[in-house]
Amino acid sequence: MSEPRDARLSGEFEAYRALTLDAVVPAGPDAVRRTVRLRRRRRVATVAVVVAVAVAAPVAAWAALGRQPAPAPATSPEPTTSPAPTGLPSTGASASPSAPAGRIERAELLAATVDLPAWPAGADCRTRGVRLVERAGAGGDVVLSNAAYAYGDVDGDGVPEPVAVLRCLRGPGPYPEQVVAFDRDPAGTPVALGRVFRSDPRRPEWLVAFDARPDGAVRVEVSDRAGTDDTEPDASHRQTRVYRWTDGRFAQTGGPTAFPVEPSPLASTSPSGPTPVSPLFAVTTTPVVYGPPDADGWRRGTTTVTFTNLGPTRLTDVRLTLPDSAEDTHEHTLLEGCPTATHRGSFFYCYPDPLDPGERAVVGLHFMRRTTGPDHQIPVSVERGGEDSAVPGTTTRASITVRFE
Incomplete structure (x- = not known):
């Protein structure tokens, strides 16, 4: 009873073998070479994955620390120059940090030690190695005014310079005052550029106010009397003078240069001519x-x-x-x-x-x-x-x- 079934199964196998025989490639040298190449490609892919993980790990760690984004990896390696050993001169050019530039902020000026222009004779105020302060402390301090403080491009270099009133706390008032402009030296350190004006009791000339103009000029208002609480408003004369940075110093370029000389307040005249003046x-x-x-x-x-x-x-x-x-x-x-x-x-x-x-x-x-x-x-x-x-x-x-x- 099993023979017809075995005969049928044998026929089916023969038909299947005849159909697929052309697609079967016998094992030989070509098959071996194909197998080897496939295994090499798998190894290269595995190594590439490992390298990618090794590169991505430090990049991810750098980003996790909140630092700047790491640059994208170069597509092709470039030759690099090894740095010179410590203690030996380098043959290549070395980059140095650039000097501070831009506007001098008030905090930077207060933190600096500066040399100042001369004060009026007899003022007994320091000029060398002065540390400016914001408010009165010990006698002899030089106060950097907060109200009388402005910026103007006085030297025409495109960067506005601070111009401020400095007051020396020495002796009884009124205190010696100066209007001084500041700039940076080649190293970037704040220094006094020059004095615009100073009060002088011997002329007499007293500072009232100043302002720095956009065109670089500094306007100073001057009085012939020191301001006091008991001074009559009309007892003093005022003038506006203009100063500019010229040939390495501030020079007056506008306004009166001195107050007119007044006759004695006790002088009088008569038709016959002046009478003797009572002594002052x-x-x-x-x-x-x-x-x-x-x-x-x-x-x-x-x-x-x-x-x-x-x-x-x-x-x-x-x-x-x-x-x-x-x-x-x-x-x-x-x-x-x-x-x-x-x-x-x-x-x-x-x-x-x-x-x-x-x-x-x-x-x-x-x-x-x-x-x-x-x-x-x-x-x-x-x-x-x-x-x-x-x-x-x-x-x-x-x-x-x-x-x-």
Whole structure:
């Protein structure tokens, strides 16, 4: 019974074998080579996957740390130059960090140590290695004003420079002030570019306000009287002056250069001509009495010069003048009552504090002399005046008597 079924199955197998025989490739050298190539491609693909994982891992870690995105890997390797060993000069060019550039911010200026332009004579304010402060501290501090602070491209380099009022806290007010512009040196450090203006009690000229203009000019408003609470609003004169950075310094390019000289407030005229002017000051002196020579051969003596403001207004520009004699020599270290003093030519000038109407001031002068001699007089005068000249009609003259024991 099984033979017909076996015969049928055998026939089916024969038909299937005849149908598929052409598609079967016998094992041989070509088959072996194909197998080897396939295995190599699988190994290369595996290595590529491993390399991709190795590269992706540090990139992912770099991004996870919040750093800048890593650059895309180069498509083809480029030759690189190994850095020179530590301690040996490199043969290639080395990059150096660029100097700070751009506008100097206020915090950077306060953190710097700067050299400043000179203050008025006798101000006793530091100019070398100064650290600016924002608010008053110890005596002698230099305050960087917060209100009087502006920016302007004063030197035309395309970067605005800070321009500010500096105030030296030295002695009784009014304090010495300067308008100073700052810039960067070649290393990028903030430095003082130059002084635009400074208040000077000897001229007298006092700073009222300033502003830095977009075209690089700095406008300064100046008064001939120091601002005080009891100053009449119309008692002072004001001028606007313009300054520009020219040839390495600030020079005035607009506005008046000085205040006009006023006649004495006590002067009067009549049809017959001017009448004598009443003195603006009452001046008295004590004699200088030279004693015997000391161990160094010097004779020494002192005098006091007392003067009173007889005028109706407060005087901020008083000066005392006497000759700078080669024989009767001043001991300037012992000078009393003169916060500011100077020499010019053959004269000595003392600038006391301002005087209110009826107020009296006393100046102590110390002299020394090597030789004896006859009694004589030393002329002295008290007047209103600045560094250059006295105000006409305000001078009161007196004499200091000199005697020898």
